[in-house]
Amino acid sequence: MIDHRRLGRELELFATDPLAGAGLPIWLPAGAAARHAIEEYLRDLERRAGYQHVHTPPLGRRELFETSGHLGYFAAEMFPAMRLGESDDELMLRPALCPHHALVYRARGRSYRDLPLRVAEIGGMYRAERSGVLGGLSRVRAITLNDAHNFCALEQVGQEVSEILRLIRAAHDALGVRPAGVRLSRRGPGEYVGDDADWAWAEELLRAALDGEAYTEAPGEAAFYGPKIDIQVVDAAGRESTISTVQLDFDKPERFDLSYTDPYGARRRPVMVHRSLVGSMERLFAYLIEVHQGAFPPWYAPVQLVVLPVGGDQAGAATELAGLAEAAGLRVEVQVSGSLGARIRDAAHRRAPYVGVVGPREAADGSVSLRLRDGRGLEPMPVPAAVALIAEVVAGRGHHLRPPSRR
Incomplete structure (x- = not known):
């Protein structure tokens, strides 16, 4: 098993440079193409599940993070505040997207008919990690998170968490x-927000959502604002990490004074469910590069089809094939130089x-x-049929190189 840092260099997926800074990888064209394919898939998956996508700024006033509790409980992992002039506000790089999503919720009044409100974003956040713990894509300072916050009534929490777990599996x-x-x-020793009753209730709701599924309990591993379900993976070096998470939060709706009007006109607090289907793009790719050893499934391979004319006389036919493949939405290259x-x-x-x-x-x-990555060669076939075969595999988002009916 080759480490993702070595494969990232060899396959030109990402690079690091002292001028960019430690923990700030640069995504090269091949890596960016694979990442964009996954991001588009995730947005489509979320959109079909009722999520609304937003864009929020990676900076916020100090007061935003005081309100959210991050400065009180998370300040050691945040970058210092910035002030442009004496009369300007202090601005900070956000360590999480949830404060801005709380502002999305309270941008207008809400009623029970609006819930659950599912707000999603693939957005940037920043952690002041020490240089000694940084490594490749697995531990970085600039993080792009596949994030969402589901605002719902208390009685909707179980269904929301169950649906989130279904999306994570998909x-x-x-x-x-x-x-x-x-x-x-779960909560353990240390500083946490909220009262004991809310924590006990939140933990019980998550246990109920996990009914029938094998899991272990980890006291002390909760977020400072609530318990969570963590989906674990093990990397090539045998290290365990979290790749997907679902978290319950009774605290931020209180801090941001979030509310909705129930069917009887009373004002009630929503529950805020934090969730990420695949975690950050950086940690996800550190894992995917290693588990697939760079041979990504065809649907998010950086280049899906390489066209090779045998000689110069076939360059026109190769270019025509590439044009048809591009028109079908495939990522394709024509290579003419060399034997x-x-x-x-x-x-x-x-x-x-x-x-x-x-x-x-x-x-x-x-x-x-067509030559397949696994070494098989197919008999010559009409160009439209070859393009259709590849497009069918890509559209199906499977892991095989041929459609199920043609294996």
């Missing part, structure tokens, strides 16, 4: 995530799932010979 199946266990992270063998080896090194070879015979009859 995302994990599509991405090839292999969970190593489920953990109920055919060297170009095939380069495509294999880059873990391209499909290589299309166009020789004199293929160019003459409008066909292509």
